Amino acid sequence: MHYKPIDSTVVPRFAEVKTFMRLPNLKTTEGIDYAVIGIPFDTGTSYRSGARFGPSAIREISSLIKPYNMPQRANVAELLSGVDYGDVPVIPGYIEETYDKIEETLLPLMQKGITPVCMGGDHSVTLGELRAAAKVHGPVALVHFDSHFDTIDAYFGKKYNHGTVFRRAQEENLVDTSHSIQIGMRGTFYSEEDRLGSEKLGFEVITGFEMLDIGINETIKRIAKRTGAKKAFCSFDIDFVDPAFAPGTGTIEAGGLSSAEALRIVRSLTGTDFVGFDLVEVLPAYDPSQITSFLAANIMFEFISLLAVKARASK
Ligand code: MN
Ligand code: MN
Numbered sequence: 001m002h003y004k005p006i007d008s009t010v011v012p013r014f015a016e017v018k019t020f021m022r023l024p025n026l027k028t029t030e031g032i033d034y035a036v037i038g039i040p041f042d043t044g045t046s047y048r049s050g051a052r053f054g055p056s057a058i059r060e061i062s063s064l065i066k067p068y069n070m071p072q073r074a075n076v077a078e079l080l081s082g083v084d085y086g087d088v089p090v091i092p093g094y095i096e097e098t099y100d101k102i103e104e105t106l107l108p109l110m111q112k113g114i115t116p117v118c119m120g121g122d123h124s125v126t127l128g129e130l131r132a133a134a135k136v137h138g139p140v141a142l143v144h145f146d147s148h149f150d151t152i153d154a155y156f157g158k159k160y161n162h163g164t165v166f167r168r169a170q171e172e173n174l175v176d177t178s179h180s181i182q183i184g185m186r187g188t189f190y191s192e193e194d195r196l197g198s199e200k201l202g203f204e205v206i207t208g209f210e211m212l213d214i215g216i217n218e219t220i221k222r223i224a225k226r227t228g229a230k231k232a233f234c235s236f237d238i239d240f241v242d243p244a245f246a247p248g249t250g251t252i253e254a255g256g257l258s259s260a261e262a263l264r265i266v267r268s269l270t271g272t273d274f275v276g277f278d279l280v281e282v283l284p285a286y287d288p289s290q291i292t293s294f295l296a297a298n299i300m301f302e303f304i305s306l307l308a309v310k311a312r313a314s315k
Pocket of ligand 2 (some may be wrong): 146147148237239242251281
């Protein structure tokens with residue numbers, strides 16, 4: 001089988017039940033290259049909650065996504081077979097049990113070489129995804145876009161939430177920090193330790209301030225150099241983008257890139273061997289015009305396009 005989106009030149013984009021990019025809603029591991037999976041969990045948030053409604057909002061607006069990526073000269077629907085796998089059966093309020101559910105959902109897919117393209121949920125969910133990825137591939141190279149490091153040791157004295165996820169990932173040996181990079185950190189911080197903490201764990205860091213100095217092309221080069229040929233995982237916190245372009249998120253920070261610049265960076269990551277992706281922290285209650293969820297859908301489309309470019313190169 002080749003599973004692809006409904007043809008919007010035949011059935012209008014406002015019609016039919018909403019799935020991501022109008023893909024068939026199927027829990028199958030047969031005949032697919034990628035699976036879009038929602039993780040509607042927001043127990044890990046430290047400020048505004050409500051990212052549990054992110055997957056639903058992204059699906060709703062994603063019917064506008066068309067299958068051809070012009071800069072990549074790639075038709076995603078033709079090059080790849082994919083499904084909307086539905087949501088992880090999360091347990092609201094129970095983060096460690098939910099991590100097990102995320103891992104259990106992703107593992108059979110990743111074991112078959114199917115790439116999960118996940119949508120959060122708050123950023124805590126990435127730990128469950130990385131546990132599945134590391135079981136199959138060993139420690140992966142992490143490419144992390146965010147205005148926050150998410151590597152503090154504990155929030156409110158607790159180990160598991162959206163501000164600690166990449167420290168836990170390093171402690172559990174899920175990421176190879178010598179090939180990992182964090183990009184875009186900006187705003188205000190608790191202390192210099194926020195950055196030093198990440199660097200002590202082994203991550204390369206390009207802060208949002210540095211990115212403005214070195215420019216997008218140099219940023220792209222440094223990401224490719226850092227990941228090299230390692231199996232990699234891309235985690236994109238929507239608050240990487242300036243709140244003018246992505247207001248619908250839980251912990252906004254001023255002074256980020258535009259949506260065009262963010263899309264360009266993701267689109268450029270064709271040299272990295274990604275085995276998983278996520279897009280997290282979309283909070284629809286603060287996104288009345290749907291611009292944040294639409295940008296999220298477009299970033300996910302760029303993730304899938306990277307897989308399409310890789311599939312085409314190996315044909
Ligand atoms: Mn984050
Ligand atoms: Mn963030």
